[in-house]
Amino acid sequence: MSIPTSWDWAVSSWLSSLHAKGLSSSTIALYRSHVSQLARGLACSPESVSTESLEEWCAKQKWASVTRRSAYIVYGQFFTHLHERTGAANPTHSLTSPPPPPREPRPAPEEAIAEALRTADPRVALMIHLGATLGLRIGEIVLIHRDDIEQEFTGPVLRVHGKGNKKRSVPISQEFASELLEWCNRVNGWAFPSQRGKHLTPHSASAILSAALPGKWTAHTLRHRFATMAYEVDRDILTVQRLLGHASVATTMRYARPPREALVRAVQGASLGDVPSPAICLDFRGSDVTVTPEGLHFVSTDGTEYTLQFDEAIQSSLFDQVTSDRPEA
Incomplete structure (x- = not known):
């Protein structure tokens, strides 16, 4: 617009x-979109x-936290540029970007990947392998060209x-390099060509993978x-x-989930050896016990108030006991 x-x-x-x-070009398009929306919204x-x-x-604006953070960053850059060119006041100084939301690693489970591969055609299967075993973003997958497959002294x-526009090198096996080259040489050098003669757009490829993967699992x-499995090998972040x-390593830490075994060993390593765990012994014989929406409420013999929470069945059973005339209650 x-x-x-x-x-x-x-x-x-x-x-x-x-x-x-x-x-x-994708970053510039995103930036342009943010500023264009602002321009149309302000008279x-x-x-x-x-x-x-x-x-x-x-x-x-009813933005998600991530969108708001992105917009504020873009506005800051735009008005800083305008100030440097014209001397106009920068109105963004008081805009405080919300902190990035905490994100837990969400690796696609092996069962979901196996299910997708059972019904995937060869093109989709190759996309899945590039994401799951090499860790490529969807925007990186669609840009693969035969010129990107190179032979180094240590291997392909x-x-x-x-x-x-940052480039990196990811080692691959000779077999996988040959498979990629075969795909790239089928049409015009692109591993995933589009009908227009170039490559698929990230949006199209993302939709393809989302349709192939079960449930809510996505290309990302x-x-x-990949991050979780690669980290588990040597724990080398x-x-x-x-x-x-x-x-930033901080970003990587939101991708790689620590192995459960490592978490268990860490907790065990922090134990106090043979020192027994503390136990709480409560004496509420003779105290007034009442059932509240929060649980069982009573006062112990030392005058301390407690509320114990149980599931509905247990709480109901306990209530029956404490309200009966039985001596053992």
Whole structure:
């Protein structure tokens, strides 16, 4: 959709600066989308945007936390560029980006991958392998070209075109290299060509994988699966970071799930040896016991109040006992 003409020069100038910095076309498209939405939502030129009007408009947007964080970062960059070019006031200084939401690793389980492979055609099966066994993003999978498969002294590698035009090398087996080359040589050099002569778009490939994988498992959970399995080999987070193409180890830690055995051993290692675990012994003979929505409420002989919570069946049984005339109650 078009933007107001009063924003044309500012947006064009800013986009040119992004191209000059070497940002990828997908990143620039995302940035343009954020600023275009803002331009259509504010009834003024970019030089006239005030902190108050910007905050008011942002407050009305029903964004997810991740979207809001992304938008605030983009707005900050756009208005900083505008300030440097024209001297216009930067209205974004008071915008505080929400912290990134905590994310637990969500690796696709082996059963889900096996189920998908049983019914997948060869093209989809290859996509699954690239995500699950090499950790490639969906946007990296569709960019695979025969020129990216190279032979090094130590063996074949796949040159991966990552986010922000960053490239990395992922070692692959000779057998897999030959299979990839065969796929790339079928049409025009792309492993996953489109009908237009280039490669599939990330959106199309993501939809293909989401349809192939059962339940809510997606292409990105295949990448989590790779991170988890790769980390389990040597517990080397730096190696996994490099293979995934992450700029920060902190990001990698949200992808690799620690093995359960390691968690159990860690807890066991912190035990107190032969020291017995503490036990709580309560004496509530003769105390008034009542049933509340929260559980069984009573006062012990030392005057301390307690509320014990049980499941519904147990709580009902206990209530029957404490309200009966039986001596053992």
